[in-house]
Amino acid sequence: MTARVGIPSSLLSFLYYPTWKTFFSELGAQVIPSGNTTREMLDLGVKEALADACVPIKLYFGHVQSLIGKVDYLFIPRVVCLNKETTYCPKFLGLPDMIRNSFKKIPPLIDIRLDVREGWNALLKAYQQAGLALGASRGTIALAYRKAMAVERRFFSLLQEGWQPLKAMEILNKAIRPQKPKGRLVLAVLGYPYLIYDRYISVDLLGRLKQMGVEVITMENLPPRVLYRQNDNLDKRPFWTLGDLVLRAAHYLLRHRRIDGIIHVTAFGCGPDSVVGKFLEMAAHECQAVPFMSLSIDEHSGEAGITTRLEAFVDMVCRRKEVYV
Missing domain, CATH: 3.40.50.2300 (Response regulator)
Known part of the structure; x- marks a missing residue:
């Protein structure tokens, strides 16, 4: 049976969803995003998250809630550092722990740690952990990682051409290049x-x-x-x-x-x-x-x-x- 991997459409998914979708799809998994934000998602997030959490974190909780019962795994990476110099907000670092301890019934989390300060191949090792959690071979994982990184480079090049992320994702999927x-x-x-x-x-x-x-x-x-x-x-x-x-x-x-x-x-x-x-x-x-x-x-x-x-x-x-x- 094909594994269903849920990806909340919030926080860093606006920048890295094409990467993550490509990676898991190449492993043979079915990627299920939570979709566009709705009032219901926001209300669910406000109910589940800590009262002093900022609205993006509350919203993320709502996106997670909307995926529960629909997927076999939730991909919630622990994003620490991607430039060797600065780190992400502590809420990003603790996000998998907050999610795991806030919901009683939740699918297994794929909560790899993304920290490039851990070595030149730190990202590859992290994605290997994600692939192994789905039972993929190391060779398949390496190929999926290379394809995901190639998509990521194309996506960010579109952003630097002046496109916004949602439009850039559309261009990637449809191979169109409208005039700005x-x-x-x-x-x-x-x-x-x-x-x-x-x-x-x-x-x-x-x-x-x-x-x-x-x-x-x-x-x-x-x-x-x-x-x-x-x-x-x-x-x-x-x-x-x-x-x-x-x-x-x-x-x-x-x-x-x-x-x-x-x-x-x-x-x-x-x-x-x-x-x-x-x-x-x-x-x-x-x-x-x-x-x-x-x-x-x-x-x-x-x-x-x-x-x-x-x-x-x-x-x-x-x-x-x-x-x-």
Whole structure:
């Protein structure tokens, strides 16, 4: 019988789902994603997760709940470090443990540890553990790993061409290459991918900006080698991976790309975000006074409120551009 592997469509799946799907599919498993976020998922997550957890973690719990009873395994990797320098939020490190101890009836977890600091072949060893959990041979696992890494490279190259993850996944699946539309404004939308690209929790922020004639740049559209060369003039580099990348993306865009404004999307109650947001605001003020807005999102965020703020910000940036250009 073909093993069914469930992958919650939240957190880092916006960046690594093509990799994970390819790997498990090449092993002969049926990959089952939890799908788009719904109100029911969010309500389930709020009920199951710790009260002081941020909304992305609550949402992840809801996605896990929606998969229980439908799959034989849950793939919940322990993502620690992928760049040899910074680490992910502690909630990422403890995610498998939180899930395992929060649900009474849950399928076996494939909770490999992804930490490239453990050696040049650390990722291969981690994926070998995942494959062995499904009973695959080492030769089959090695071939599946190579194919998964090839898909990952193609996917990230699409992101750096300016596509957003969901559209890049569509291009990968259908082998199409549509033309990217140009906008009357270019805004940088900076924040964690699981906030920006989740259409439900972000109230389809990117789609609404597109309808307003805005061209969006996110940190995933920038080559990592460029970001890691940025000197952000801080005495100490931010410790957490995604916060560090958000700040570096802001400095790069302000110095080397013409943008009309910055929108920082943050999760309510996220400590690192409160620090990063202040540095983003200071950087925008110092570099030609680029308009800056922060949007805080939680499980109570309303569509009307966010839409009104977006419309007001875009209108203000348009008026400013007409005056100064």
